[in-house]
Amino acid sequence: MQKDRISRREYLLAAGSTSLIGVSGCSSGDDSSAGGGDSDESNTKTENSTMAPSRDQIGETRLSSGETRLTANEVVVTQMLYAIGDLNNTAVKPEDGKQFVLIDVQAKKQTENGTVPKKGDYRLEAESASYSIDKVDVENLNRPVNANIYQVDAGLADSEIGSTTRGWLVFEIPANVSTGTLRVREMQTQDDEPVTWNIQLDSSKTVTFAEEIQFPEEAEVASTVEATVSVTNTGGRTGRYATKVTSDLLPESRVLEYTLEEGETREEKLDLTVDGYHDGSAGLSVGPTNAVTMDIVAPEIELGDTWTGPQGLAYTVSDFELTQSPEFEESNNALEVGDEQQIAVARLTVTNPTANQQDYPERWEEPLRIVVGDQTYKNIGGRSADDLKFTLPVDGDVYPRTLTFFDSDDELSGILPFYLPASVSKNDVKIVLSHNNSGQGVGSEDREARAVWTL
Numbered sequence: 001m002q003k004d005r006i007s008r009r010e011y012l013l014a015a016g017s018t019s020l021i022g023v024s025g026c027s028s029g030d031d032s033s034a035g036g037g038d039s040d041e042s043n044t045k046t047e048n049s050t051m052a053p054s055r056d057q058i059g060e061t062r063l064s065s066g067e068t069r070l071t072a073n074e075v076v077v078t079q080m081l082y083a084i085g086d087l088n089n090t091a092v093k094p095e096d097g098k099q100f101v102l103i104d105v106q107a108k109k110q111t112e113n114g115t116v117p118k119k120g121d122y123r124l125e126a127e128s129a130s131y132s133i134d135k136v137d138v139e140n141l142n143r144p145v146n147a148n149i150y151q152v153d154a155g156l157a158d159s160e161i162g163s164t165t166r167g168w169l170v171f172e173i174p175a176n177v178s179t180g181t182l183r184v185r186e187m188q189t190q191d192d193e194p195v196t197w198n199i200q201l202d203s204s205k206t207v208t209f210a211e212e213i214q215f216p217e218e219a220e221v222a223s224t225v226e227a228t229v230s231v232t233n234t235g236g237r238t239g240r241y242a243t244k245v246t247s248d249l250l251p252e253s254r255v256l257e258y259t260l261e262e263g264e265t266r267e268e269k270l271d272l273t274v275d276g277y278h279d280g281s282a283g284l285s286v287g288p289t290n291a292v293t294m295d296i297v298a299p300e301i302e303l304g305d306t307w308t309g310p311q312g313l314a315y316t317v318s319d320f321e322l323t324q325s326p327e328f329e330e331s332n333n334a335l336e337v338g339d340e341q342q343i344a345v346a347r348l349t350v351t352n353p354t355a356n357q358q359d360y361p362e363r364w365e366e367p368l369r370i371v372v373g374d375q376t377y378k379n380i381g382g383r384s385a386d387d388l389k390f391t392l393p394v395d396g397d398v399y400p401r402t403l404t405f406f407d408s409d410d411e412l413s414g415i416l417p418f419y420l421p422a423s424v425s426k427n428d429v430k431i432v433l434s435h436n437n438s439g440q441g442v443g444s445e446d447r448e449a450r451a452v453w454t455l
Contacts, residue, residue, distance in 0.1 A: 056200040064195060065188045068114035072182055072197040073104040073166075077206040081170070082143040082242060091143075091288045099175040101201060102141075103182055105150060106166035116165045117184050118152045124171045124199075126180035131171045141168060144207040144239040178202060207239030209260070215284050215292040219274050220299040221450045222310045225249075227270040229286055233260035243287035245270070248278050256286075275310040277448035298432070298449040307433070307451040312354035317368065317431050317453040319347040319415075321393035324422065329389045335380065335417060344370060344377075344420045345394055346431055349413040352406050360412050363401040368416050371430045371452075379416040390415055426455050 061071045078100050081092045094100050101124060107116040124131045140148055150167030173180070184195040214228040231241050238261045245254040249272035258266045274282065278296050285291040301307050306316040324342045328334050337343055348368055350360050361367035363381050370377040381401065388398040399414025406412065431453040 055198055057197040058199060060197060062195045062197075063110075063190055064114070064184075065190050065192070066113040066115055067110040067190075068116065068187075069108040069110055070117070070184060070187075070195055071106050072199075073106060075104075075199055075201070075205045076102040076144055076237070076239070077201050078102065078144045078239075079208060080143065081141060083141065094172050094175075097175055098172050099177075099201075101171045101173055101180075102145060103169045103171070103199075104145075104147070104166070105169060105182075106164055108164040109161055112161060114161070115187075116152055116163075117187060119150045119167075119169065120153075121185050121187065122150075122169050123183045123185055124169075124173060124180050125183055126173060126177045130183075131173050133169060133171065142240070143242045146240045146242075203236035205237055207233070207235040207237060209239070209241050210234045211286055211290050213284065213286055213290060213292050216294050218295045218297060219282075220297055221274055221277055221448075222299075222308060224271055224273050225294070227272055227284055229256065229268045229270070230265055231256070231258060231260065231267075232265040233262055236262055238262065241266075245284070245286050247272060247284040248282040249274060249284070273310060277450065298452050300452045300454055303431075303453050303455050305453075309450060311358060312352070312356075313358060313360070314351045314353055315433055315451065316349040317346055317433070318349070319345070319394045319396075320426070320429070320431065320453075320455060321345050322420070322424070322426060323393040325392070326390060326417075327392035329391060335384065335388070337419075340422050341419050342422045342424070344418040344424075344429070345390065345415050346370075346418075347394065347396065347413060347415050348399055349411065351411040352408055355408050357405050357407050360403050360406050360410075362403050363399050363414075363416065367399075367433060369432045369434055370418050370420065371432055372420070372424050372428045376432075377418050377420055379418050385417055388417075390417075429455055431455075 058072050058075050061069055063069055079093060081100060103122075103124070105122065109116055119133050122133065139151060140146075145168065148167045150165075150169050152165055152167075178201050180199045180201060182197045182199055187195045189195055210232045212228075212230040212232075214230075216225045216227075219225045227247070229245060233239055233241070238259065241256065241258045241260055243256050245256060245268075247270075250270070254268075254270065256266075256268055260266060272282075272284075274296055277298065280297075281293050281295055283291055283293045299307065301317075303320055304316070304318045306314050308314045322342050322344050324337055326335060326337070326343045326345070335343060346368060348361075352358050352360075363379060363385070366378050366381060368379055379399075383401070385398050386401055390396055390398070394415060396413070396415050399416050400412070403412070432449050433451040433453075434449060
């Protein structure tokens with residue numbers, strides 16, 4: 001699902017209460033927000049803006065007049081950011097027509113006169129505009145690099161000699177910009193030149209990922225389906241892919257974390273058990289933008305066949321008959337049949353082939369329903385059916401109204417009676433298993449259809 005575009009000065013990159021707010025992607029003349037207050041450092045077009053660089057200087061080191069060694073180590077261009085530990089829906093995309101530029105910088109203080117620049121001292125200049133960082137409130141990024149954000153808010157003039165400060169700067173600039181200059185303002189080299197690096201923002205520095213999800217369009221209750229998530233680094237350099245896979249069919253989310261080289265593809269297969277009807281569908285999401293949906297249907301089974309549910313219980317429906325003159329043992333009370341009614345009976349047999357103790361469905365839970373067209377008929381679940389023993393149209397005891405736990409290899413079989421209109425024939429009937437251990441109350445009209453027996 002595509003997230004709403006976030007304001008360039010208010011975007012959120014967060015895990016819980018942690019946030020990355022307001023990386024500036026526009027020309028800004030307010031240096032106070034970047035830790036400085038010189039109005040002549042305006043980000044609008046100026047005559048002093050750096051011209052397009054002729055050679056990429058990333059990886060080079062500059063020695064300041066105060067003998068601080070400054071290095072711009074790497075550049076990454078990307079369209080997506082994640083904070084460490086946050087793989088849900090708060091990934092940040094730049095504004096339309098913009099891109100994020102991440103620059104790994106470090107500063108080492110060589111002498112007592114050296115000063116480590118604050119993050120607001122770094123500017124990215126491109127096409128007669130200057131871009132600065134406003135505020136970064138998280139300490140780490142998770143994607144497309146797994147690294148620390150540059151965290152110096154004030155110049156470290158008092159830091160120890162030999163100490164090194166390193167982290168990533170984040171800028172948001174127009175997507176069509178392909179060259180720029182990283183400048184440390186108010187800092188000179190020992191030759192009294194500005195501390196700058198020419199940067200090429202070409203495809204060799206871009207990290208992009210393409211995701212493909214293979215997910216069945218339809219699955220039956222209690223079946224197992226396979227989902228495949230493929231991720232390809234379609235950029236021009238190595239990048240880190242990190243996201244979360246969630247699904248109605250997963251007990252907990254899965255985290256995917258890869259370091260992918262240019263052109264490399266990784267594939268993750270997930271075996272998912274359809275453990276319920278899930279209101280007729282189940283979704284699978286990969287990160288904040290990709291989601292697919294699968295329809296869940298109740299399998300249709302022939303009368304007399306067995307269906308095994310997700311928890312391993314085996315259900316069989318058999319001996320379905322219709323009659324207006326049922327017969328019972330003389331010692332039991334008979335069910336009264338009205339002039340416009342008939343009795344339908346179906347035998348439900350449940351076995352527990354698993355090694356675990358399990359709950360069997362009880363008659364009062366209405367484990368079976370009869371569906372005729374758009375009409376649903378419940379089994380006779382009250383005390384009037386207790387202790388009945390049919391002799392016609394089938395022979396056997398009524399399925400118990402209440403039960404206890406059943407151990408491994410136990411089996412229970414009994415007859416479930418229904419009142420149906422006298423006009424209904426066998427060919428009109430479908431028998432639906434609806435018991436699902438979900439805690440729904442007696443008489444619920446929208447219980448999950450787990451299996452359907454046809455005549």
